[in-house]
Amino acid sequence: MTRVLLLSIFGLGLVAQFVQPVGDALEGKAFLGGAVLSLVGYVLYSEVQKLNAAMRPAARETVRTRDLRQYFDDALVSREVRIDAIGFTGETVVNQISGGLEGLSGRVRPEVAIRILVPDFTKPMEIPGMLDDAGKATDDEMFREELLAKVRGYERGMKELARRLRLERKAELDLEFRVLHMSPFLKFCLINDEQLFDGIYDSVQKYPASEPPNRQLLDLMGYRASLTRWHIDAGAAAREKCTQRKELFETLWGVARPLTPSAS
Secondary structure (H helix, E strand, C coil): CHHHHHHHHHHHHHHHHHCHHHHHHHCCCCHHHHHHHHHHHHHHHHHHHHHHHHHCCCCCEEEEHHHCHHHHHHHCCCCEEEEEEECCCCHHHHHHHHHHHHCCCCCCCCEEEEEEEEECCCCCCCCCEEECCCCCEECCHHHHHHHHHHHHHHHHHHHHHHHHHHHCCCCEEEEEEEEECCCCCEEEEEECCCEEEEEECCEEEEEECCCCCCCEEEEEECCCCEEEEEEHHHCHHHHHHHHHHHHHHHHHHHHCEECCCCCC
16 A cells, blocks of 8 residues: 555656646645655665565475375476475385376376485494394394385386386476485475475384394384475575575485495
8 A cells, every 4th residue: 555655646746747737736846856756765665575575584384294295286287397305215205296196187298307315224324223232222234124125116116107107198207316324314305496395304213123023123203294394485584495405405416326226
């Protein structure tokens, strides 16, 4: 309303300056100066509004990990889709987006590029791991092999899906896993560099392994974790958060290694 009022004053001043009857009716001679002053006020008001929007804290919302599917589905209506993620095994991204890809009609036929960075399970680590006799975390090679097999399974499944999508002319899917010896507690996902889902693996569970007996595993749980959603249109803080995570991902991706193929 303030903008409309200022523009109205500006317009009325101009009319009064050049249309004599209007000027006489308003009984004034300094209409042009008043009009210019109102225009300056309008510009200043607009800039103050933009500054307030930039300084305002970013609007954030909490999203459950299992609800990412709807955001992936929304992205798949575009011609080009890019998803970058850091996680424990890649399960969240693979499970949530595969359904959306399977359900594509073929009318849009998007080009989808997915990059997933996971820990290097070929190297010793304490979490995930197991408890030793003193109740302390220690490496469990058998458990790491199970996790590595799971990651390779996700990769094989998505590559098979990519072949089907191409044959059915529904989409072009390019997926790559890379590994890096790092802590698996951080998890985040970027969609088209403009939408970030950021969180951590907030639960470490102890449970007995199926074999051998008396083996207590330490495992990370994050499928039910809450993620903070940031969007670049939500303000300066959100744009900065998305940019920081993007830079972090590109740095880690650049120094990571391709996932080693299965020996079989």
